[in-house]
Amino acid sequence: MAKKTQQQIYWANSMFGQADREFNAKCAAILRDNGYDVFLPQEAVVNKGEGKSSPTADNIFRVDTTAIVNSNILVACIDQESIDCGVACEIGIAYTHGLPIIGLYTDIRQYRTGQGRMYKNLYVIGAIEASGKIVENLDELIRYLDETKTNQSSTRTHPEQHFGAVAKNYVEFVNRLESWYSPHWTISKFLKAFFTTTPTGKRILEFGCGSGDLSVYLAGHNLTTQYIGYDKSPEMIKIAKLNEKQGVFFTDSWNDVHYQADQQSFDMAFSFFTLHDIERPEIAVKSISECIHPEGRIIICDLSTWDLPQTTSLLQKELAQPIAIKDKRFNTLILSEIASLSGCIIEKVEMITPSINFPSKKDLLDYLEFFGIFGGMDLPLGLSLEKADFFRPKIEQILQKQEYPFNDQRAFIVCQLRKVS
Structure with missing residues (x-):
């Protein structure tokens, strides 16, 4: 396994369907193999139970918000036709706390023109771009994370x-x-x-x-x-x-x-x-x-x-x-x-x-x-x-x-x- 970078990533994505959970787990494993710590909400005790648990709204909010403010960066998956409302909220909290935000947008409909092009809420996109950037695949995400870590000190006045x-x-x-x-x-x-x-x-x-x-x-x-x-x-x-x-x-x-x-x-x-x-x-x-x-x-x-x-x-x-x-x-x-x-x-x-x-x-x-x-x-x-x-x-x-x-x-x-x- 790669050497730890000491950076924790908060992974923000829908997690209620099997496909989403498997995608989240796969991405988290790749990031961890590249040396990053990853907080994956679906792995938190409050969210476990395969549909059998009934965490309260306060439980979920406190656990996930604590993880956001103690992370170094937030990666937000925005592939849904309408950006998941929980993800949008997590983006807002991350912005308020000055965390860099990376939007992961892999949906092929972003390349289409006319009626087939997917629309994204520009307010949410603006929050991401004000704090980071949007990438189109996992390879680009990892490259950007590595560049951000390498260049982090150069963005501040010495x-x-x-x-x-x-x-x-x-x-x-x-x-x-x-x-x-x-x-x-x-x-x-x-x-x-x-x-x-x-x-x-x-x-x-x-x-x-x-x-x-x-x-x-x-x-x-x-x-x-x-x-x-x-x-x-x-x-x-x-x-x-x-x-x-x-x-x-x-x-x-x-x-x-x-x-x-x-x-x-x-x-x-x-x-x-x-x-x-x-x-x-x-x-x-x-x-x-x-x-x-x-x-x-x-x-x-x-x-x-x-x-x-x-x-x-x-x-x-x-x-x-x-x-x-x-x-x-x-x-x-x-x-x-x-x-x-x-x-x-x-x-x-x-x-x-x-x-x-x-x-x-x-x-x-x-x-x-x-x-x-x-x-x-x-x-x-x-x-x-x-x-x-x-x-x-x-x-x-x-x-x-x-x-x-x-x-x-x-x-x-x-x-x-x-x-x-």
Whole structure:
């Protein structure tokens, strides 16, 4: 058997006739032989019984919906003359949760013209095509599944590449952005308040240092004996290195950080607005915790799931985008899980909630562009690099209709972790 792909497919098709059940079982076996996990509703306990069982509507709905939202992709068989109503519902649920959808359409009547051509409900077809594509046979289905898995990462903006592209204008834009907050808030203000109650003279690591602003603040206030800034973007590191001096070092190599930690563990680590851009933030925090000494602290300041609610809701509704897709921003539950996995405990959590007034449409568009939102970063909108050019003019039209200044709410979550010995 082929190696598992770690992707689960939800197989959506009519399953009440013998022919359908046999077709479903055959297709599931082929997909499993190609390394895919398949949830086949007819195999679920609630649906077994060869017509003798009487599951309730609630039983069926709960079991199958749970399987959909825990799958990676939905394959919908749409050969019926009228798309099976259960399949249509499953397509809708999958779309709402941001799952890719593949329609399997093998009926030869799709090739006919005139009265012999089979009609499909265009609303359902639109939901499939907005999330994936329609294929005509099993071989094409498997090829597309394999391509989707291979190309999955290329459809998302890679943060290090994105911020490398905007590195030259990064500081200037952040200064603009911070001027729109009310009450006025900056990372420097946060640090001033933080170090009021924290001893100085520390060895400090910054994960995701960007252009190195933290090092400038620390050096200017004599708050550290040694600072190392790490960022995956070589372009950002080039800018940060302009701030290098004795006791201040920047690198885009995590091996350099480990080498320094092996010489002497860090007392404290900071991460500002970085972890939400990482696919597995718990692994990043665990790596950070390995570089600080027992009882050392990790301070995380990042986007929360409550950030920019007006902008998020406006774009979700106007673009008719999925509303239940994965949100990579943080809340207390996510931070608690990260702390547990990284050998830390949470000492305190607080929220920073300045309002923000985007002065003009251009300013709001600049924000979306600068932070990679058109390519799927930050906001849970289901956007991607692949469809950025399609959605950009639509978003511009939506924002054109708004009144400015456009008011929204920032919601940053600050968490202090302590490494347990």
